[in-house]
Amino acid sequence: GENVEQHPSTLSVQEGDSAVIKCTYSDSASNYFPWYKQELGKGPQLIIDIRSNVGEKKDQRIAVTLNKTAKHFSLHITETQPEDSAVYFCANYFLSGSARQLTFGSGTQLTVLP
């Protein structure tokens, strides 16, 4: 079945530094790639997404890049702050029968050290 590999599983950075999380996927038909942030005791919150017709998208300190040829996409957080500490999940859509199914990576625990 479809698999999304996410690395690293844990990431610690100093406040103000940048953080990068990478995901690879196998289904070349995937065309939608969201990133979610999950804080303790809460459900995942969509922070940014990208569709396959663009290579990069930015929203303030957060950016996502997509390389369809290599089948990988990355989340970039600049000027990290303590409130960025959370678990981050990448995801993509792949076809399951006649419907599309959202598949998640295993998550990255990001810790921003003050």
Place this chain on the structure above:
Amino acid sequence: KAGVTQTPRYLIKTRGQQVTLSCSPISGHRSVSWYQQTPGQGLQFLFEYFSETQRNKGNFPGRFSGRQFSNSRSEMNVSTLELGDSALYLCASSWEVGTQYFGPGTRLLVL
């Protein structure tokens, strides 16, 4: 707009019992998906409902079932609970196909 709501937030059951969880999607959203989240398996897709019909199903046993009502609210049911069913159950809604917005989840503990 109000977000996705899930009830109850916490639940304790014993093995062999059954449980029903409820999800109210964002107003106007017609698709509701359910996920199981555990430390060992991560986020796993259970099923998706759209306009009262199950549109997609993950790889879970038949003890897991769901339904959707005409107002798009959805319920999922787990029968004959097992210890391994302890998890955070998340519901997500979307307009049709695309961006999914998650609720806070229902934490189920099976003793």
